[in-house]
Amino acid sequence: MAKGPLQRFRVVDLTRVWAGPLATRIIADLGAEVIKVEYRGDRGPAYIPTAAALPGVYPDGDPGEQPYNRQGSFNKLNRNKQSLVLDLQSEEGKAVFKRLVAISDVVIENFSARVMGGFGLSYAELRKINPSLIMVSMPGFGVVGPRRDYIAFGANLEPAVGLPAVMGYDRNELRWTTNAITDAMVGTQAAMVVLGALWRRSETGQGHFIDFSHQEAGIGMLGEYFLGYQLDGREPGPVGNRHPINAPNGCYRCAGDDEWVFLSVRDDDEFAKLCDVVGHPEWALDTRFSCRAARRQNQSLLDTQIEEWTAARAKHAVMQSLQAVGIPAGAVLKSCELVSDPHLAERRFFVPLDHPVAGRFPYPGLPVRMADEGLESWTGAPLLGQHNHEVLEDLLGFSRLEVDELQSAGVIADKPEH
């Protein structure tokens, strides 16, 4: 497991899919002991895409004999964590869970709103066992409110936070990110909430229940739009790749197949330099481009000729030429270019991790870099139920015999149901 400043905290993690596991991954990367409490079917197609659904997600496209231990996005999200498989429908399973909660700091779950209560494991019950427990429930639309029972995935949450209303090529062609962006927005913010609550508890000793909403987390990263509307009364809409201040601003085609560069010109100085670099010094004297407002108005007059220059060049060369004179420019990197990017490579951003069933792969690291990152202590994602014995015997004090009985009764498991 990772070593780090959160070493003394224990988190019981019931979350599935992306948002929740991302939050607990961040916390695990920082050294907390994160115990995933999984149901034996949790790593099946209901939550984890199959090879057919998502090409490339298994090593060499092969699910193997234990697909539940080989899936790339699961393994990416769940490094540095432990796996305990419990049947929470059974009385014995609930009893084990409660013993774990008694010695833990945080319980975090993203079931739909009524599930934990249905298990008899609501906050009201758990706080009796552990009064200083921090419990976070994070269904898509929150625990209370008219939409509390709505089903939420990225594709139907993203429209509900206001983003696609302001994203697209023009006002008639709305787009969403297709990257379940609200999950990413939630992962970081939920991690912050867990740590904020632990900070507060360190001063008061009190536990807390947190009703966390994905919809609100998404709105929170677009907050200025909601104040803007109230201030000037204008309903915002998509503007393609244009920018309210910078111009020219956008994507320009480069040499090769589907190769692009993105550039932003923020002020008159940068514009003058752009004119020189692309071989049009006369633009700097042209009144149509003499200030930011004029450039925004007339950007389309520049785009074609800028693209004539970029289209003849490789995107990295364009990026370097523009950055050399201080103009923000970035090559639009494809996924195959991230792992080999020289900047990320020198910074060792991708972390190679071994896994007994999946093999060794580079995974995106934690983008909060410290002098002592303890990366050598990082572990790959746990196998299903890998830590059943360790948690039950070493942590909770069950005897070997008791653990074997729980295994026979199906209360714990290390294989999915058939």
Place this chain on the structure above:
Amino acid sequence: MRVLELGEHVGAAYCGKSLARWGAEVIKVEPPEGDLARGFGPFKDGQPHAETSALYLYLNGGKKSITLNLEGSAGTALFDGLADRCDVVICNLGRGVVEGLNLSDYARRHPEKVVVSITPFGLTGPYSHFEGTVGVALAMGGYMHIMGDPDREPLSMPGWYPDYQAGAYAGVGILAAWLGRDTHPAGSILDVSTMEVICSLHQYTTVQYTHGGVVRKRRGNRFDGLYPVTMLPCKDGWLGMCINNVGFWERFCLMVGRPELVDDPRLQSPSQRYLYADEVDELIGPALRERSAAELFAEGQEVWRLPVGSVMGISELLGDRHLEERGFWQEVEHPEAGSLRYPSAPFLLDGSRFAERRAPLLGEHNQEVYGTLLGLSQEEQARLRQMGAI
């Protein structure tokens, strides 16, 4: 926790705002002419004004504002005095400022404190001197290539997503270091690179390549591989949907009045339906274009138990009943901007919201911070003002 925030625009500001909500005292250092965010519209009544910028008002609730010119020896001396009295320093002003203020030395001498830098590419590496913007971060982080339509330029994101996420990660780093400061004193700058932030936040893109050699491509509104996971036009808006299993597909066909599609042999699984995505659009599109997106959202969820969601606009969300009942929008008064509804933090703590507070006026807390905290006399403050240091 007392935080010194050296920031412009979004990254450091969002981090500071988040910490202020949890009770930190956040002192926001602005240049004498104000944070650049103050010049970023929309503004009240469409008139540019340093105190009515939507971006500034949103990002800086609950903080104290002081003015400080960091260039020159007077400025750096004041910074040193302030930093000595703070527990946390957040900076997103760039590598030059980090080095000019000697922040790594400060972090080393004060391992019990936390220092965070947010920059477009981080403090080390071949691109660490590069300039960055939202679009550049999305391009270099691998998001942009997979957004937008296949046969035209990729699409950036509106707003400031990469900077918000960098600020969120910075906040996590600060809280983690703070919680562990007795056993794991930091002793060095926490270096947040916005490019790495984006790289760390992909759903499937990176693993599809590292594990299977598959390069994910952009497909417009279609989720690559499963269908219908997409956004489609309705009579008066758009509907997002995640119809990714058997039960959902059946009920969706019934909702749109196309029951015969349930047993269509071409359309039995989401990956099969993806192969026939054009046909699926033709079969369900007309029915959707006859219905209101908002009605389909409610009916789809409440009657048919389907993961659908209408594209909700900015003013629509401001008036949304669900958010209203959750107490999400808070009315906050500001001397120049007036009374506005602000988003709350995205959670209820024991059933309650943290009270949102207003953003400060420029230099509003100069007297409190320079006079009371640093103990400078009125004469000294006047002299510093005259030389342009504050």
